[in-house]
Amino acid sequence: LISELKKIHEIEQATPDYLAFHTAVPNDPMYPSQWGHNNTSQMLSWSSNTYEHTGAAVGTYGFDTNAEIGWYGTQPYGDSNVIIAIIDSGVDADHPDLNQVTGYDFGDADNDPDDDSAEPGHGTACSGVAAAIANNNLGVAGIAGGCSIMPLKVADNDGNMAFSSIDNAIYYAADNGADIISLSLGASVDPSQVPSTETALSYALSAGVTIFAATANANNYTIDYPSNSQYVISVGAASPCDGRKRSSSNSGEVNPGNSTDPNGVTCDNEIWWGSNYGVNTQDARDAVDIIAPTILPTTDIGGSGGYNTNAGSAGDYSMWFNGTSCATPYAAGVAALIKSKYPTWTPAQIRAQIVNTAIDIVNVESSVGWDKYSGYGLVDVGAAIGPEGYPLCTITNPSPSEVIERGTIETITVSASDPGGSLNNVKIYIDDILQITLLSSPYEYSWETEFESLTNHTIKATATDNDLNETDDVIVVRIANPQENLFTDDFETNKGWTLSGEFERGAPGGLGGDHGNPDPGSAYAGSNVLGVDLTGLDNYSGDYETSLADRAYKAESPAIDCSDYNNITLSFFRWLNVEQPAYDHAYIDINNGTGWQQIWTNTAGIEDAAWSQQNFDISTYANEQAMVQIRFCMGGSDTSWQYSGWNIDDLIVSGESTIIPGYGGSSNQGDPTQPVIVDIDPIDIGGIPIDPDVSIDPEGSVGLTVDVTVSEDVQSGAPVPNPEAVQISYNISIIGNITGLTVDFDLCFDGLTGLSSILWYNGSTWLVPDNIQWENPAGHVTFSITFPSSRGSRDGSTEIILGDDNPLPVTLSSLQASFINDHAVLQWITQSETQNAGWNVYRAESSNSEQRLKI
Structure with a gap:
């Protein structure tokens, strides 16, 4: 309609009569602290030091009820x-x-x-x-x-x-x-x-x-x-x-009568209660x-x-x-x-x-769809009452707080619609950088995670309708290396456990069970288990003894090296029978070199009659620790009612490496005391190999200095943004403990009058190097490239884009044009601007038209 009206000569201007909507953000002073309405990771966690909410700010960004979306409307x-x-x-x-x-x-x-x-x-x-x-x-x-x-x-x-x-x-x-x-x-x-x-x-x-x-x-x-x-x-x-409120896993921290949680307290750290x-x-x-x-x-x-x-x-x-x-x-x-x-x-x-x-x-306890812990999920105001006049937008994959394995391709999927049927586009951002604009369903983007850092990343989807109304959905995910097994034991061979009391390694024979259930008749897998009195020791065959002192029976693992690993978990299969804790106790403890600390004890009587897998997050104690031990304990016990105690099989300690593949060092921190060997092939410029000067800084991060002199304008056939380019090809192999490699380039172009810009190609994307310095004469430039910390051997190229004596005052990073509601909408981002007073925008009927009209 707008375009038709504009064709009428008597009409000077035609624009939509936009509707105004009530604000979605209330002005109440304490509103910024109400995470349920809008979660910006703002809630202060509870601190055991002050017994107040004075701890770190916590929460999963965007995990909220989408209240601000739902509040749009006439009421x-x-x-x-x-x-x-x-x-x-x-x-x-x-x-x-x-x-x-x-x-x-x-x-x-x-x-x-x-x-x-x-x-x-x-x-x-x-x-x-x-x-x-x-x-x-x-x-x-x-x-x-x-x-x-x-x-x-x-x-x-x-x-x-x-x-x-x-x-x-x-x-x-x-x-x-x-x-x-x-x-x-x-x-x-x-x-x-x-x-x-x-x-x-x-x-x-x-x-x-x-x-x-x-x-x-x-x-x-x-x-x-x-x-x-x-x-x-x-x-x-x-x-x-990211879900149901959970209590601590430590029985000494929960309120009387409350149950501990095997997955531990949620990030709020209110240890004493759970839903x-x-x-x-x-x-x-x-x-x-x-x-x-x-x-x-x-x-x-x-x-x-x-x-x-x-x-x-x-x-x-x-x-x-x-x-x-x-x-x-x-x-x-x-x-x-x-x-x-x-x-x-x-x-x-x-x-x-x-x-x-x-x-x-979907988290450590809740699975896709309805589950017993969280039911149908978190109430969603935005979806339940829907904005009037605004599009709907939800990221359906990945899930909030999902851990994505580094190096995989993750499909980001967005569900978007508009009540008025006028959805124009969906934009997908990663860490606030626009990745793609989609004009029609399916709204998907394939995210290559190979070069992403091992940390949290923000994904945002923005749905825009023809009236330029926008709705966002934001989630935070984490890129991590895959879980690796740091220690496994199926107890078929002796792997160095220290056993005391009636702990044994061997084949269970179904003994015990004076109360509760007897030992299993067989291992979960294989032949052997780690258990209490497997062979009929002392007074009560197959059962632990009466009147045991605290932790009288102990099974201590050998030292496990968790250096360079985090998000560490302990899992094993359990068959345990123990009386309620008013009388008898079973424990799991951990030692990271600072002494034994309890991570679990029975909060009720346990009478297992089948094997069940148990999982514990031990990150708090084990992350990046060089020496970690696990200990299973039995006792104290009272003077009557014997039970069969612990049976343990297929134990695994696993974690995520903090080391970028191809690199060494603890937590990716460079170790200048270790030898570093850097080999760089001759740089090839225009088919002419040139041996660079290589220097290594022994006191800190590794660096290379490359001095190259080029006597003429060399044309490159590489697919670069500008056909006038000099291509530098390199192959760098790295051995040693380094966080990443920065190469410093010092280039002199004799006979050339100027350089306009520099880009380098990382194998998939053109990027602007760091620390660019243009020096006199005009053909001299220095800059740095830090390679993605994903491999120890790297092939790539750096393109030097040549220009004239007077580089443009503006370096354009991106330009996007969209047709929205009968309007051409231009959006651009500049990389740099030098003494730029403003912009003139022109339009033409075609790219070949000689007549251009200023807008």
Whole structure:
């Protein structure tokens, strides 16, 4: 239409009448700390030194709910007519950052649901997570900061919450206009034990109320009630890392009654708790449905009355509200946003929208698709309510935090669409450098990782529609060398373990089992295992003895060299029987030369009747350590009830090399004390071999100095950006401990009047060298090339592009033209500019046209 209008002589100009949308970034002062809305790796981890969140900033960039995308629209933060009932300890009645409707106090049977029991603050915090008023330049922004809170207090004066009060609150919410119920509370009971609450939940669901409940915080494999009810959506907690919040693997660090986690604490480092998970049956009543962010800033009782004891307005907010208690109102707020956009939707439709648009979690414990730890994944506001007028854009491969093996070709895949059907292009960036612009599906890019550094890399996809609206999706992945086995033992031969007590290496014979299960009848593979009393020693044949001292039986591995390796893991197959830790103990310890440290112990009785693989991340202790030992221990034990103890098979310690292939040295750090041999073939210029001068700096990094004099303009046939080029061919072989090789070129071109630019070709891409210095005379130039640290032997070429006496004041790096919404859009990037006052842009009907019009 625009192009047709422009053809009409009477019309001077025609442009689209663009629509304006509400801002997606609220102005609340504490918003930058709310990682769940927008994760920029900003959350401070908990520190065991200060017992506060004063540790390093952590989190996976882009692992969040895409709130800023979802908030675009005519009601960006939700409809005030949509009501979230917070059934809890009450809500601070006059908090300035909460929009509240009439509620009730069922704990004390009065009309005042103020958060004033002996255990105050919890309900107020839940309310802020769900619906603290957004974009009011005050405090925090709830995920549904335009919706309203119904405060329903179920705590009595002592802070106790009876299920009879909870039942009454559920009925009240259903009968008084609540759309969503959030229950950050629970008990370890089965639904059959609380039939009255089941009836109330069923009533509310039938009345059109969508109900959310917390799984609990014990890192256990069962979820609390009412989260395990068929009438609610079960919510687990997500850390800012990459999935479910996990506890420590050390029993001495978790809260009493909480389970340790074999994969260790998540990056937040709140070691004492983890999100409960349920059965491994999708959509079962006692399975996790969804996870949502935890450890967030939120509203608190005004002044010093809540978690934050600072006086005055400084105490109106708390920074680190955690647990599934935080995740549940967040998920409830997402449901409120969906209800705001689709007011006629039923609870079943809202649930389907949440689970079908969730961000799938793939990490050390969660696999592709639904899984028992993270359910359907992290709630995704952007996908659940969708931006109005903005394209949708999601990176579907690789996954956030995925580890990609260096040297492979990774296919980056983007799912992109536009509600108006006007998607124009998708751009893919790696580390903020544009790689490709795609005009049609499939939106894919093949990323060659051979020359990438062994570190984190940011992938960004940007979808642009014909109105120039853009939506980004950003993930962070890690390039790593493949896992290598540093130590393996199938226990068929003696590899140097030191055994004490009743530890033996040999064939298991099914002995023991006075309590629990006996030893296995055979090894997991082969014939032998490492185990306790395989042959019927001492008083209890096949079982460990009574009254053992702490770690009385020990099996210590030989020293394992983990130098030049990180991300180290321990795996083995286990058959273990041990009484609960109130009586008996089994341990795994590690020593990196600073003394033995416990990495695992039984937190409950274990009665294995089959082999199972166990995996431990031991990076904290073993990364780049020259001497690492693993130790399995048995004891102490009490005076009765013997068990068969440890059986271990097929043990592997593996890690990722920090050495670039072809290079030596610890952690890629140069070692000037080691001999370095550098051999460079004669440089060939125009078919004439010239022996360069070679110098090595023994005090630091390795360098080469090449002096070449060329007496004439030599033409090269290489496929370079400019046909006038001198080609330097080289072959460099490197032996020794070096981080990479920098070659310094010092070139003199006698008889030439000037050089315009220099590019070098790394085998796939033209690059600008480092440290370019143009000197007098004009034909003299020095520059440096640092080879990609991927091989020890390198073939390549450097192109010297010749020019005239007056090089252009601008070096252009890239130029891109796109046709968007009937407009030609030009984008360019300059490598350098010298005294450049601006730009004149001209257009022509064709490349051969002699008439060019200035735009």
